[in-house]
Amino acid sequence: MGTPHNEAQTGDIAKTVLMPGDPLRAKYIADNYLTDVSCFNTVRNMSGFTGIYNGCRVSVMGSGMGMPSMGIYSYELYNVYDVDNIIRIGSAGAFDDDLNLMDIVLGMGSCTDSNFAAQYNLPGIYAPIADFTLLKTAYDVAEEKHFSVKVGNVLASDVFYNDDTTVNDRWKKMGVLAVDMESAALYMTAARCRKHALTILTISDHLYRGEKLSAQERQTGFTKMMETALETAVRLQNNRQMEAL
Template sequence: MATPHIAAEKGEIAPAVLMPGDPKRARRIAELLMPDARQVSDVRGIGAYTGTVDGKPLSVMASGMGMPSLGIYANELFRFYDVQRIIRVGTAGGLSPKVRVGDVVVALGAHTDSAMNTTRIPGIHFSAVASYPLVAAAVAAAGDSDRVHVAPVVSRDHFYGNPAEQIQKLADYGTLCVEMEAAGLYGVAAEHDREALAVLTISDHLLDSSQDMSAEDREHKFERALHLAVAAAHC
């Protein structure tokens, strides 16, 4: 049963889905994790791949950039393919001195400047938070690593032109990094009573650009985050 944006038949998507933003990264993750992976969808350049990891089914599918794009795919996966959990595996920009490039942030919650969640419950400021069992599984998989952090992030609608004065205030309130999808994912998961988590690799830093990853590095240096994401997917 294909949808307007996913060509897979029902049963071809696993109950757990890893969701990077980049279609190339989705293919690379599938090849890295699942020798038996097969492509089950390719609509608008967004491939979906299903296979097994340690005998357990898993799918990988890109979301594209931004909450509107992710919202389309997450809604269809939850509604039509009976997906139970989506784990975003993405990159983020550090905005606090508590993190450095290469660190991983398990996004406990996601502030946002987007209107995506404002109409969910009229009169209520919706809290976009991760699913605790997934957070716990990711943290357990991290062990005592000092390169993994559990904290709020901020999901932006705009990549460029964000107010510089907000960076320090966000950091003061414990926000470690900025990205563009987690708040939307957490909102869609709550709507469908499903589970979601974002595990983010710091690829650049707003306070110090000297160690920023190249575009090639962004596609390859996500092994630590991927390990945590798989642990959450199969907890």
């Protein structure tokens, strides 16, 4: 098997994959949360690992930055490796006044300024949304753990350094909570492949208060988001096993 971007073979990757943007965050999760770990990919240094978390087989792999990169890796995971669920675990810049650094945001929907949907030749504007079962499960986990979590619309932007300095204000007035750079591509790819996706974000910057985390804090400090995603994967597997009885 294998692709130009992923050297994994059949069976190397679990049905649920956690996808941070940073491959070093993938390695951190593998090193600190998983047992019986095997590395299935090192192509382009986009590390991928499969291991066991609380009796559940789960994989974690970097997605890189931006929607083209997410589009490639998620498409291959869904179509080549028969992955069912992808949970993006990434960082985001906050618009919402009530969000603080390290808060968790679950992306119920993902607005975008990207042209990613043009490939589908749709007769209107597509609304990328999360899988409800993944969303509800993750929300329940975060609530039970008493994590600070908010659910709503996010923005997936193609532009990090935007020449138009007014764009954030316009998204904010529509109630968009925060901005990342991958969620819309993940949701659209999942919809096209008839698979499941969720974006879980940790606030790393507040774009209106000038607050931000360090690069090291982004790599290793998002433990609440990681634990929420891992426990969501466990509950998905347990529910699937119950349904099979």
